Amino acid sequence: MDILVKAIDVSKNFGPFKALDQVSMEVARGEVACIIGPSGSGKSTFLRCINLLERMDGGAIWVNDALMGYRRDGNNLHELSDAEISRQRRRIGMVFQRFNLFPHKTALENIMEGPVQVLGEPADQAREHALSLLARVGLADKANHYPVELSGGQQQRVAIARAMGMRPDLILFDEPTSALDPELVSEVLDVMKDLAASGMTMIVVTHELGFARNVANTVTFMEAGKVVETGPASEVLSAPKSPRTAEFIRAVHS
Amino acid sequence: MSTADGMSTVDRSKYEIAHLKLVPKRHIGRTISAAVVIVLLLALVRAFSVGQIEWSYVSQFLFAPVILEGLVNTLIMTVAAMVIGIVLGVVIAIMRISGNPVLSWIAIGYVWIFRGAPALLQLMLWFNLALIFPTLGIPGLFEFRTVDIMTPFVAAMLGLGISQGAYTSEVVRSGLLSVDAGQYEAARTIGMTQRKMLRRIVLPQAMRVMVPPIGNEVIGMVKLTSLASVIQYSEILHNAQVIYYANTRVLELLLVASFWYLVVVSILSVGQQRIERYFARGSKSIQASM
Numbered sequence: 001m002d003i004l005v006k007a008i009d010v011s012k013n014f015g016p017f018k019a020l021d022q023v024s025m026e027v028a029r030g031e032v033a034c035i036i037g038p039s040g041s042g043k044s045t046f047l048r049c050i051n052l053l054e055r056m057d058g059g060a061i062w063v064n065d066a067l068m069g070y071r072r073d074g075n076n077l078h079e080l081s082d083a084e085i086s087r088q089r090r091r092i093g094m095v096f097q098r099f100n101l102f103p104h105k106t107a108l109e110n111i112m113e114g115p116v117q118v119l120g121e122p123a124d125q126a127r128e129h130a131l132s133l134l135a136r137v138g139l140a141d142k143a144n145h146y147p148v149e150l151s152g153g154q155q156q157r158v159a160i161a162r163a164m165g166m167r168p169d170l171i172l173f174d175e176p177t178s179a180l181d182p183e184l185v186s187e188v189l190d191v192m193k194d195l196a197a198s199g200m201t202m203i204v205v206t207h208e209l210g211f212a213r214n215v216a217n218t219v220t221f222m223e224a225g226k227v228v229e230t231g232p233a234s235e236v237l238s239a240p241k242s243p244r245t246a247e248f249i250r251a252v253h254s
Numbered sequence: 255m256s257t258a259d260g261m262s263t264v265d266r267s268k269y270e271i272a273h274l275k276l277v278p279k280r281h282i283g284r285t286i287s288a289a290v291v292i293v294l295l296l297a298l299v300r301a302f303s304v305g306q307i308e309w310s311y312v313s314q315f316l317f318a319p320v321i322l323e324g325l326v327n328t329l330i331m332t333v334a335a336m337v338i339g340i341v342l343g344v345v346i347a348i349m350r351i352s353g354n355p356v357l358s359w360i361a362i363g364y365v366w367i368f369r370g371a372p373a374l375l376q377l378m379l380w381f382n383l384a385l386i387f388p389t390l391g392i393p394g395l396f397e398f399r400t401v402d403i404m405t406p407f408v409a410a411m412l413g414l415g416i417s418q419g420a421y422t423s424e425v426v427r428s429g430l431l432s433v434d435a436g437q438y439e440a441a442r443t444i445g446m447t448q449r450k451m452l453r454r455i456v457l458p459q460a461m462r463v464m465v466p467p468i469g470n471e472v473i474g475m476v477k478l479t480s481l482a483s484v485i486q487y488s489e490i491l492h493n494a495q496v497i498y499y500a501n502t503r504v505l506e507l508l509l510v511a512s513f514w515y516l517v518v519v520s521i522l523s524v525g526q527q528r529i530e531r532y533f534a535r536g537s538k539s540i541q542a543s544m
């Protein structure tokens with residue numbers, strides 16, 4: 001199996017508080033991994049460590065065989081510079097709970113910004129790609145709308161298209177449907193299903209257990225900064241080994 | 255108590271108001287204050303017309319070449335000092351929030367010192383820099399006598415621009431703080447470097463918050479340049495003074511200068527509205543409704 005993401009013993013403290021306590025995880029290329037768990041269990045913190053928005057206090061993460069945040073040189077580990085960290089982040093997309101579209105740019109400009117400004121793609125080529133991505137998320141007619149002119153579900157679909165625009169190896173989703181009105185959730189999940197079917201590697205923090213059951217290859221249950229249980233989606237969701245996992249799944253369903 | 259039936263037949267007339275005559279609310283306060291203002295204005299106009307003002311002098315000097323030249327110099331100084339002020343303001347604000355303790359303390363020290371001394375005093379310090387540094391340059395490579403470089407223009411530009419930078423950096427900083435943390439994160443996740451993130455994502459959004467106070471500062475600077483008259487820079491007030499020292503029509507020339515200040519400030523106010531509209535794109539407009 002071709003491992004794309006490998007996290008070993010990742011720890012993160014906020015002062016005396018252990019937000020992550022030796023979290024390890026593996027995601028194979030082309031797979032969808034869901035992370036579930038109660039509020040405050042460290043799910044967002046873990047995602048943010050993967051793309052270096054948060055600095056780890058211990059452990060290490062490899063994405064596509066690149067050690068995140070460091071360069072190895074014989075027996076020395078060198079911290080990467082701002083520019084080198086930016087280069088590593090290009091390969092990892094992220095979709096946020098609160099969309100975080102750039103409000104001063106149209107939907108099209110939001111998607112083109114990274115390819116043109118960061119990857120140096122020619123503008124016409126980036127525009128063409130961005131338009132095809134907008135069509136793919138069902139928003140071809142909203143290209144020139146500003147984010148305020150879009151519904152929450154539409155904004156989140158643009159945000160997914162923005163992440164795809166960078167042609168990443170991996171996309172991280174942090175509760176992508178939690179800020180949406182219930183009737184808008186499915187349009188975003190449909191786009192994510194389509195993306196998963198196309199072979200994109202995805203790590204998805206979500207409370208949508210139905211999505212996890214239907215789309216995810218693996219499910220990881222976290223609590224209090226630790227991984228409690230991890231395994232194939234059907235096993236963890238239908239026949240959890242840990243009583244805590246079972247309790248959490250029951251609570252979400254009720 | 256009446257039944258639904260009883261109400262529709264008996265009480266209905268009470269709720270018929272369409273035929274009544276509408277008497278608008280009376281704004282007695284407004285009427286009185288308007289009357290007071292008009293009386294005061296009339297008194298003021300009378301004072302000016304019967305006072306010791308020769309209006310013919312005002313019109314004679316309004317477009318005099320010396321005055322217009324002073325006006326141009328005032329505008330040049332405003333632009334030069336504001337460009338220095340804004341560039342320094344952006345740099346200092348970014349240093350302040352950079353997370354680098356050395357840069358951050360330099361920024362804090364800069365604001366402390368240059369906000370702490372009156373602009374007039376700073377202008378005079380720059381003008382008299384030769385007393386501390388008789389020559390400027392890199393020894394052996396090139397050197398200038400400070401008095402040759404520190405012309406009234408340069409001294410005024412540095413004095414006004416550098417002290418303005420201290421104020422503007424606080425405006426820029428509040429603009430940067432007004433941008434949501436999620437915007438910084440989104441910019442980082444698409445692989446932007448710090449500099450590109452500030453230039454492409456953060457500053458354009460911060461501009462919305464920064465434009466009104468910076469507009470205020472530009473307008474303040476137009477008038478602040480009059481301080482440069484003290485070190486013999488020939489801006490409009492200085493040139494008006496030169497004329498009234500010769501012809502003793504003090505009030506007339508001060509009125510000429512105030513006329514031009516008012517014209518410039520009015521034009522700038524209109525420009526500010528345009529700039530605000532540009533940076534407001536993509537955001538819902540806020541209109542205070544009372």
Ligand SMILES: Nc1ncnc2c1ncn2[C@@H]1O[C@H](COP(=O)(O)OP(=O)(O)OP(=O)(O)O)[C@@H](O)[C@H]1O
Pocket residue numbers: 014019037038039040041042043044045046
């Ligand atoms: N910047 C921070 N400073 C201090 N504590 C933090 C910070 N960020 C997160 N924490 C704490 O770390 C813990 C884990 O937070 P995290 O956001 O990862 O939880 P989560 O599993 O994503 O929860 P939720 O489902 O509510 O999003 C929480 O207790 C939180 O209070």
Ligand SMILES: [Mg+2]
Pocket residue numbers: 043044045174175
């Ligand atoms: Mg979270």
